[in-house]
Amino acid sequence: MIHPSTRTLVSELPSHVGRTVTVNGWVRTSRLQRTMQFVLLRDHTGTVQLTHRRDGSAIEAALEGAAVESAVRVTGTVVANPAVKLGGLELLPESVEVLAPAAGPLPVDEQSGPEHRQDWRFLDLRRRPAAGLALTVASTLEQGLREYALAQGCTELHTPKLMATASESGAEVFKLDYFGGAAYLAQSPQFYKQTAIAAGIDRVFEVGPVFRAEPSYTSRHATEFTGVDVELGWTAGVEEVQAFEEGMIAHALALVAERHGARIREEFGVEVTVPATPFPRITMADAQQRLRAAGWDPEGEKTDLDPAGERLLAELVGEETGHEFVFVTHYPSEIRPFYHARPAGRPDLTLSFDLLWRGLEVTTGAQREHRHEVLAEQAVEKGMALESLADYLNNFRYGCPPHGGFGMGLNRMLMVLLGLASIRDAVFLFRGPNRLTP
Amino acid sequence: MIHPSTRTLVSELPSHVGRTVTVNGWVRTSRLQRTMQFVLLRDHTGTVQLTHRRDGSAIEAALEGAAVESAVRVTGTVVANPAVKLGGLELLPESVEVLAPAAGPLPVDEQSGPEHRQDWRFLDLRRRPAAGLALTVASTLEQGLREYALAQGCTELHTPKLMATASESGAEVFKLDYFGGAAYLAQSPQFYKQTAIAAGIDRVFEVGPVFRAEPSYTSRHATEFTGVDVELGWTAGVEEVQAFEEGMIAHALALVAERHGARIREEFGVEVTVPATPFPRITMADAQQRLRAAGWDPEGEKTDLDPAGERLLAELVGEETGHEFVFVTHYPSEIRPFYHARPAGRPDLTLSFDLLWRGLEVTTGAQREHRHEVLAEQAVEKGMALESLADYLNNFRYGCPPHGGFGMGLNRMLMVLLGLASIRDAVFLFRGPNRLTP
Incomplete structure (x- = not known):
């Protein structure tokens, strides 16, 4: 050094x-x-x-x-x-x-409330060993994920954060002045990483900021966080995407355990273990059946899992398999975006998955629909305006191969890994609807 | 795999x-x-x-x-x-x-103009081997820079791109609607990486998007590009920062040469060589003297180097040393930001540098001023409003150690490395004042 x-x-x-x-x-x-x-x-x-x-x-x-x-x-x-x-x-x-020299007295201490700690984040990070350790672990976790992706043939890319249209869902994106016109901040690299596949890049990996204009005030939401995105070309099916992801997570957690296992135990009381692969898998239909048998959603109204359902499912799967992860697969088309592929003859389902870790969703992934006409049809069915999708749909006109991928929230992964109560502790400087400083 | x-x-x-x-x-x-x-x-x-x-x-x-x-x-x-x-x-x-199947005929070919190629960037990338290779090389270059930074004890961080104030220079940042208020897009992670040093993170490394609202239409400018940033705590002086950077570049170029040297020669006619360290260094005063002796700026009016001066300096240094890189040091305070440290007794100079590669600026770096009072004085001297700097200045109130760092444009590095005529060829999807698509 x-x-x-x-x-x-x-x-x-x-x-x-x-x-x-x-x-x-x-x-x-x-x-x-x-x-x-x-x-x-x-x-x-x-x-x-x-x-x-x-x-x-x-x-x-x-x-x-x-x-x-x-x-x-x-x-x-x-x-x-x-x-x-x-x-x-x-x-x-x-x-x-x-x-x-330090000016005294210090403006923040162990008794300070969470907002005050955020105001003096640099001092809180410097003085609380657990706070600083979380960022060190985040760096290693990212390094482990990247090592795996690069070793598996991914090219690391940086896709634009500035977009011309609020394509995926206009309500949740930030709008900005752009030389007298308007631009929008990307809420995910989804469309762009598919463009990379259409561009002949075999496999793509990106780590970068994603922006969500949701006025959410929960402990799990931020307006800006770090997304880890993977897209794989020429996939034979969604199982290949899941296999890639579980391998990537196992590799990264092994690196974290090796480098920081002892200190994580000391500061957070958490044992970092390397998950066995393959992770358990359950279809959404089976998951709902088992959850309902255990008393979830007695009105029988929910099509998606709510946070309580996710936690209960993790418990049920954990009891049976001893595993902390579970892939929930085959989500209904109704609650998935238009670009998720659907099994032949089952337009009501998608070849998609969420990954739950200790009962919290950390990933959404899918095989994508790569056939231009089918994709356009599914967009229309979802009420999308095809004009605003023109650039995206062009990707599929000239031989875009089958592909699939997933997106993972790095900060949410860290939150689950260390048992943090809030995502505020899993980012360097938190951004939320009420916080743009320091 | x-x-x-x-x-x-x-x-x-x-x-x-x-x-x-x-x-x-x-x-x-x-x-x-x-x-x-x-x-x-x-x-x-x-x-x-x-x-x-x-x-x-x-x-x-x-x-x-x-x-x-x-x-x-x-x-x-x-x-x-x-x-x-x-x-x-x-x-x-x-x-x-x-x-x-591909719909025919294809909308772009070797004869297409540059804007049309950008419109069909995915097909241009897939069909032109040189275009695709540039992105592969970018991924390896980034990997090499990161390997070095991590091996030297850097923590990889992601600093916010959403800011409350347009602090560094209001004219060049993008403004966005933020829940009824305003936010700005970070034009560099400068202030935040210094916050990381104040937070007790020993050395920091970031790769992420930076946003520039400059209406520049040159072949070297983009409104969004990938910045590589390093900040080192407890530095004894700016020389330590320069030593870090030259080591990092040499390591990354060795990796690029090893993996892609043959293909780069074939597609771009460029030989990738690993630069010897240390790189040549010249003070701004000496550089100007030598440039003027060679006929540059006959009016004697310029305080900074213009592109022609940078190219000529590279020639002069290259002739003398055979080296493609040169650090230009000790820039006048007048043309450097307030947070650059100044040598004792020389308030007219800064402990800063630019790195030129083949006559193009690829980096700006400096030792930072870490003393709260001196920093505030220098900000006032530059006409900055201290209120808008309040959060930043707080970092220096409670024992912020001496530190220094640099920022590097990844795409510009790639441009110089491969001899690309335009930065458009050095990014996946280009963003400029007139371009937000595809």
């Missing part, structure tokens, strides 16, 4: 006992006694105790003046001291430089 | 001679003679010849009816035939299925 030549990380100190090193970090706590000064210094790898006997020096003055959360650079000798709790080590400073 | 159990890629055929395989692909050309049918079938890995003697069968009818660019699935025997140009192999079909 490139570090300033002088920098030693706290985690590296055990191999530097007896030597002089320079450590950068934040003042976590200060215990300033009559003859001794004890300061805990934290970097992103751990915490070390600075021990200094008062001597009227510049060191004493610097330690005295460095408020909690000040950024300091300390050069000193690493000394083994079994009496010190933090790894039996302490650092005896030979010079202390306050690089950036 | 997971493929439908029956799928064989064209590139895999040499190891299947004598066997029966199934190949998926598009009809590239058809030569239908009186007794023989020759069809070239192309997938993303290569092209194979189908050879069929007319026999009145369904195979004959399928081959006869499959227009150019139809997507077909062929099962047949792989036969070695030295007379066949394409690798001395042919496929004798035993069944042919037209999965998706």
Whole structure:
């Protein structure tokens, strides 16, 4: 790793006992006694105790003046001291430089409410180890998903977020001024990743922002989050898409478990396990039958699963299989978009799936309808205006192969993985109908 | 790789001679003679010849009816035939299925103008090998940059694209309706990645869309492109940022050369070489002196380098060092944003740099000013309204360590790498003031 030549990380100190090193970090706590000064210094790898006997020096003055959360650079000798709790080590400073003092008192602490924490998100992230760990895990989770996709022949793409039409569903997209006209923010890369398949890119993978203009105030919704999208060309059927997804998730969770399993256990009390493949599968019809037998939807009115149904289904499947994941397949056409393919002779059903993890929906996927005429018919049936779909439908006029794919919410995956109560804790800086800052 | 159990890629055929395989692909050309049918079938890995003697069968009818660019699935025997140009192999079909017929004639060809090609981008990408290769190379380039950043301890982050204020420069950002109020699209993750440093994330890396509302119609500008951003905490100086960047670029170009060097040579006539590190460095003052000595800016009016100056500088440095890259450093404060740090005692200069590659600017970077009071002063000096910067400035109140970073345009890097005439060829689907489709 490139570090300033002088920098030693706290985690590296055990191999530097007896030597002089320079450590950068934040003042976590200060215990300033009559003859001794004890300061805990934290970097992103751990915490070390600075021990200094008062001597009227510049060191004493610097330690005295460095408020909690000040950024300091300390050069000193690493000394083994079994009496010190933090790894039996302490650092005896030979010079202390306050690089950036903290103004006191701090505006946020462990007792602060969630909105106030969001206002001071950077300090909350820096001070709460669990908060920072969530972002580290998100980075690894993404890396694991990407590794798998690239190894399976996907090309990583960036599709436009600026669109000319609010094609999928006008009500839920943001509109913006575009050089005197209008543009819309993409609520998913769906159409564009299908364009990539039509463009002869065999398999596509994208990680990027998706925008939802829904005025939803639940703990699971955000107006901007990170979508992970995959589309596979020449698929023989939707099962191939599901097999890809379960392999991708298992690979990513294995990487997370290996790198962060111990710390996740410590901070979140959660055991990261690598799910066995294949995941359990159940058709929507079977799922509803089993749910109703267990008392769900006594009025018999629902065509889709509600959150309570998803949780109950996860319980039922979990009891039977011991598995935390379940693919719900064959959703009714009525509640799926026009571009989902339908089984031959069953126009009422789609070759689609949702993936539930611990009872929360983390993915929607499907085999797509690639036949131009059938696709146009299904769009009309859903009341779509074909003019606004013209560019999209063009993709299917010149030999667009069969294909299928899925979209996954990275932040929602993280939420389920770590057992977070709110998606606010699963994004770096949350965006919702009432929040555009910091 | 997971493929439908029956799928064989064209590139895999040499190891299947004598066997029966199934190949998926598009009809590239058809030569239908009186007794023989020759069809070239192309997938993303290569092209194979189908050879069929007319026999009145369904195979004959399928081959006869499959227009150019139809997507077909062929099962047949792989036969070695030295007379066949394409690798001395042919496929004798035993069944042919037209999965998706192409409507003819095709709306775009090699003679089409650039705007028309953009209209039919998916077909242009599928039919022009160079066009498709550019996107493959982009994916690998990104992968190489990311590998390096992750290996150097960066956390990959996704910062918000929706912002409450048009903070950096109001004139160039897109404005959108946000639940009855206004929001703006981020023109760079600059402020947010600095927030990440203040949040205690040691090093940050982001790849994501950036939006520029500039009505620029040059071959180098787009309203949406992919930014690669890095920010490093606790930097000892801007040199550390430059060292990181040159290491990252060298690593990524080595990966591109290894995977695609031969095909890039073939399609673009370009040799991908791995640049030696460190890259040459020259201060802005020295650069201007040398440029003026070579006849640039005879009026002596320019404070910044214009495109002609950048090209000439690249020539001069190239002649002297043989290097394609050059860091131009110490830009005047006058033409740099308020948050660039300045050398002690030289308020007229910044600790910043641009990176030129073959005479084109591909990066801007700097050590940041991390001291709250100095930063606020510099903002006032630039005429910024401190109220609109309140959230940003808060990051520097509680011990924000020294840090620095850079932003790189992925598409512009690709443009220079492959010698593309326009950024339109370096993005999947181009967005400009006059283009929001397809």
